[in-house]
Amino acid sequence: MADIKLSGIRKSYGSSEVLHGIDIDVKDGEFVVFVGPSGCGKSTLLRLIAGLETISDGELQIAGQKVNDLTPSQRKIAMVFQSYALYPHMTVYQNMAFGLTLGKKGPLGGLLGGGENKKMIEEKVHKAAASLKLEPLLKRYPRELSGGQRQRVAIGRAIVRDPNVFLFDEPLSNLDAALRVNTRLEIARLHQELEATIIYVTHDQVEAMTLADKIVVLNDGYVAQCGTPLELYHQPANKFVAGFIGSPSMNFLEATVTDIGPEDIEVVLSSGKVKVRLPVLPGDLALDARVSIGIRPEHLQEGSGEVFRMSSRVKVVEQLGEASYLYLENGEDDPFCNEPFCVKTNGHSSIRTGDSVDICAALSAVHVFNASGIALTRTTTDSRYIAPRRA
Amino acid sequence: MRNSRRLGPLAVHALLISYTIIALFPILLIIFNSFKSRKAIFKSPLSLPDANTFDLVGFEKVLGSSSFDVYFLNSISVTVMSLAFVLVLGAMAAWALAEYDFPGSDFVALFLAIGIMIPIRLGSVSLLKIIVSLGLINTLTALVLVYTAQGLPLAIFILREFIAQIPDDLKEAARCDGVTEYRIFWSIILPLIRPALATVAVFTMIPVWNDLWFPLILAPGEDTATVTLGIQQFIGQYVTDWNAVLASLTLAIVPILILYLVFSRQLIRGLTSGAVK
Numbered sequence: 001m002a003d004i005k006l007s008g009i010r011k012s013y014g015s016s017e018v019l020h021g022i023d024i025d026v027k028d029g030e031f032v033v034f035v036g037p038s039g040c041g042k043s044t045l046l047r048l049i050a051g052l053e054t055i056s057d058g059e060l061q062i063a064g065q066k067v068n069d070l071t072p073s074q075r076k077i078a079m080v081f082q083s084y085a086l087y088p089h090m091t092v093y094q095n096m097a098f099g100l101t102l103g104k105k106g107p108l109g110g111l112l113g114g115g116e117n118k119k120m121i122e123e124k125v126h127k128a129a130a131s132l133k134l135e136p137l138l139k140r141y142p143r144e145l146s147g148g149q150r151q152r153v154a155i156g157r158a159i160v161r162d163p164n165v166f167l168f169d170e171p172l173s174n175l176d177a178a179l180r181v182n183t184r185l186e187i188a189r190l191h192q193e194l195e196a197t198i199i200y201v202t203h204d205q206v207e208a209m210t211l212a213d214k215i216v217v218l219n220d221g222y223v224a225q226c227g228t229p230l231e232l233y234h235q236p237a238n239k240f241v242a243g244f245i246g247s248p249s250m251n252f253l254e255a256t257v258t259d260i261g262p263e264d265i266e267v268v269l270s271s272g273k274v275k276v277r278l279p280v281l282p283g284d285l286a287l288d289a290r291v292s293i294g295i296r297p298e299h300l301q302e303g304s305g306e307v308f309r310m311s312s313r314v315k316v317v318e319q320l321g322e323a324s325y326l327y328l329e330n331g332e333d334d335p336f337c338n339e340p341f342c343v344k345t346n347g348h349s350s351i352r353t354g355d356s357v358d359i360c361a362a363l364s365a366v367h368v369f370n371a372s373g374i375a376l377t378r379t380t381t382d383s384r385y386i387a388p389r390r391a
Numbered sequence: 392m393r394n395s396r397r398l399g400p401l402a403v404h405a406l407l408i409s410y411t412i413i414a415l416f417p418i419l420l421i422i423f424n425s426f427k428s429r430k431a432i433f434k435s436p437l438s439l440p441d442a443n444t445f446d447l448v449g450f451e452k453v454l455g456s457s458s459f460d461v462y463f464l465n466s467i468s469v470t471v472m473s474l475a476f477v478l479v480l481g482a483m484a485a486w487a488l489a490e491y492d493f494p495g496s497d498f499v500a501l502f503l504a505i506g507i508m509i510p511i512r513l514g515s516v517s518l519l520k521i522i523v524s525l526g527l528i529n530t531l532t533a534l535v536l537v538y539t540a541q542g543l544p545l546a547i548f549i550l551r552e553f554i555a556q557i558p559d560d561l562k563e564a565a566r567c568d569g570v571t572e573y574r575i576f577w578s579i580i581l582p583l584i585r586p587a588l589a590t591v592a593v594f595t596m597i598p599v600w601n602d603l604w605f606p607l608i609l610a611p612g613e614d615t616a617t618v619t620l621g622i623q624q625f626i627g628q629y630v631t632d633w634n635a636v637l638a639s640l641t642l643a644i645v646p647i648l649i650l651y652l653v654f655s656r657q658l659i660r661g662l663t664s665g666a667v668k
C-alpha cells in the first residue's frame with residue numbers, strides 16, 4: 001500500500017513562495033501526472049515528495065505515515081531524473097546494483113558494504129535488465145550508451161530497488177520523437193506490470209493524456225485542476241486548464257450576457273452580430289457580465305449548424321494528412337476578437353488560403369467561463385462532449 | 392590570411408620549445424655531469440660524458456658511504472604521508488564546504504583562502520615553538536604535520552571548485568537510493584574528481600620533496616634528515632664534492648619523477664562524460 005496524501009503543501013525559497021498550498025490524493029497503484037507550463041513548480045513538488053527539498057508547510061503522508069522529516073530512502077521512493085544521473089564511472093550493472101549493496105546497513109554506515117547478499121542483488125538486477133532489454137549492455141559504461149538506453153538504465157535502477165513510489169521528472173524530454181513514443185509505451189507497460197504508484201512530471205500534454213490515470217494541472221504554484229484525462233478535456237474547471245489541455249488549444253471568444261434562464265444563458269458575442277443561448281447553469285452570473293466562450297477546434301465543422309453560423313476568410317491552412325487545421329482571419333463580419341481561430345477539418349478538405357468558409361459547432365460543445373475564468377457547469381448530456389462516468 | 396594563420400601555431404611552438412629548453416637545461420646539466428669525473432666537470436661542463444670522462448665515482452660515494460638510503464626513505468615517507476593527508480583531508484573538507492551549508496562555512500572558506508596567500512614560512516618561529524612544546528622536534532611527524540598544513544589550503548580550494556561542478560542529480564540519485572553521505576563521497580565524488588586529485592597531488596608533492604627549510608629547522612638530526620638536507624653534507628665551506636652532489640641530485644629526481652608519471656596519467660582523463668544527458 002502506498003497511498004500518498006499531500007495536504008496544504010507549501011514551499012518557499014527565502015521570501016518567495018513557489019507552491020501555495022497543494023492538496024492531492026494519490027491512490028495506491030495510480031499513475032499520476034503533473035503537468036503545467038515551465039516554472040509552475042512541477043519539479044519542486046516532485047522533489048518535495050522525494051524528500052530532496054524540505055517542505056515549508058503542510059503535511060505529506062505516504063502509506064498513512066507522515067514523512068515530512070524522513071530521508072528519501074526512508075520514504076521508499078525511487079526517482080528517475082531528466083538527466084538520467086547515471087554514475088559515469090560505473091558499468092550499467094554497477095549503476096543498477098549500487099543502491100542495493102546497502103539494503104541493510106553494514107559497519108561504518110555501510111562504508112564497508114555488507115547488507116543484502118550478492119546473489120540476491122544479481123538476481124534482481126538481471127530480472128530488471130531482462131524486462132528492459134538491457135542484458136547485453138550490463139558491462140558497458142554510460143558513455144557507451146545511446147540516450148534511450150541510458151534512460152532505460154535509469155528506469156532499471158529505480159526498478160531494482162522495488163520502491164513504494166516511482167517518481168519521474170520529465171524522463172523523456174531528452175529523447176527524439178520516435179524514441180519518446182516507444183519509451184512512453186514502455187513506461188505504460190511497466191506501470192501495468194509493476195502495479196506501482198507512479199508520479200510523473202511532464203510538460204508534454206500528449207504524455208500526460210496517454211499515461212495518466214489522473215492528471216494534476218499546476219499553474220503558478222496552485223493546483224488548477226485534478227482529474228482523469230477525459231475529465232480535464234471535457235470538463236475543464238477553468239480557462240487555464242481549458243487552454244492548456246488539447247492541441248491545438250481551445251478557441252476563446254469574448255461575449256456579454258444578455259439573458260439569464262434557470263438552466264441556460266443567452267450571450268451576444270463582442271462583435272454584436274451573433275446571439276445564442278448556451279446550456280450552462282448561470283450560477284451567480286449577472287446580466288451584462290462579461291464571459292469567455294470556449295470551443296475546441298475539433299468541435300467546429302464546416303457548414304451551418306446550431307450555433308455560430310459564421311463566415312470568415314481562411315488565413316492559413318495546415319495540412320497534416322489525417323486532418324487539416326484552418327486558421328481563420330478577423331474579417332469585417334466575424335466575431336473573433338483575439339488569437340487566430342482554429343478549426344479542425346478532415347484531411348481531404350479542399351479549402352485553400354483565402355477561401356471563405358462557414359463554420360458551426362454544437363451548442364453542447366461550447367464552454368463558458370465567467371470573468372474570473374471559472375467554468376460554468378454545463379447541463380448537456382451529449383456523450384460526445386462529456387467525460388464518461390468513473391467506474 | 393593563410394600565412395598569419397600558419398605563423399600562429401609556429402610561433403607558439405617556438406616559444407614553448409625554447410621555454411622547455413631553458414627549463415630543462417640545468418637539470419640535464421646536472422644529470423650529464425653526475426656521470427663525469429671531477430676534472431671533466433670543471434674542464435668542459437657543457438659536454439656529454441664520453442669514454443674518457445665517464446666516471447661513476449659520485450654514485451659510488453653516495454650509495455656506498457653515507458647514510459643516503461636513510462635520507463631517501465625519510466624523504467619518501469614524509470612526501471607520501473603528507474600527500475595522503477592533504478588529498479584525503481583536503482577532499483573531505485572540500486566536499487563539506489561545497490555541499491553543506493553550515494554555520495561558519497563562509498568563514499572557514501575565507502580562512503583557507505588566507506592560507507593560500509600567506510606563505511607558511513612566515514610562521515616558522517611559532518611553528519618551531521609549537522613543535523618543540525609538542526616534543527616532536529627531530530621527528531618526521533613534525534614535517535608531515537607542517538607539510539599537510541602547507542598543502543591543504545590550495546588543495547581544498549581547487550577540489551572545491553571541481554566538486555561543485557559535479558551535477559547535483561548524481562548526488563541526489565544516490566541519496567534517493569539510500570546511499571550514506573560517506574559512501575557518496577568515497578564511491579561517487581572521489582572517483583569523479585580523480586583528475587583534480589592528480590593535479591593537487593603534483594602541486595603538493597614537488598615543494599614537499601624539494602623543501603630544505605623545514606627539515607633544516609625542525610628535523611636536522613642524522614636519523615631524520617631528508618635528501619635535500621643530506622646533500623648539504625657534501626657542500627663544505629672550503630671543499631665541495633661536486634661528484635657526490637650531482638649524483639645525489641640526479642638520484643633525487645627519480646622517485647618524484649615516478650610519482651609524477653603515476654599521477655599524470657590521471658590528469659588527461661575526462662571522467663564526467665556520460666554522466667548526464
Ligand SMILES: Nc1ncnc2c1ncn2[C@@H]1O[C@H](COP(=O)(O)OP(=O)(O)OP(=O)(O)O)[C@@H](O)[C@H]1O
Nearest residue numbers: 013018036037038039040041042043044045202203
Ligand atoms: N533553488 C531554488 N531557489 C529559488 N527558486 C527556485 C529554486 N528552485 C526553483 N525555484 C523557483 O520555483 C519555481 C518552480 O520551479 P520548478 O523547477 O519546480 O519549475 P517546473 O515546473 O519544474 O518548470 P520546468 O517545466 O521548466 O522544469 C520557479 O519559478 C523557480 O524559479
Ligand SMILES: [Mg+2]
Nearest residue numbers: 042043044170
Ligand atoms: Mg522541472
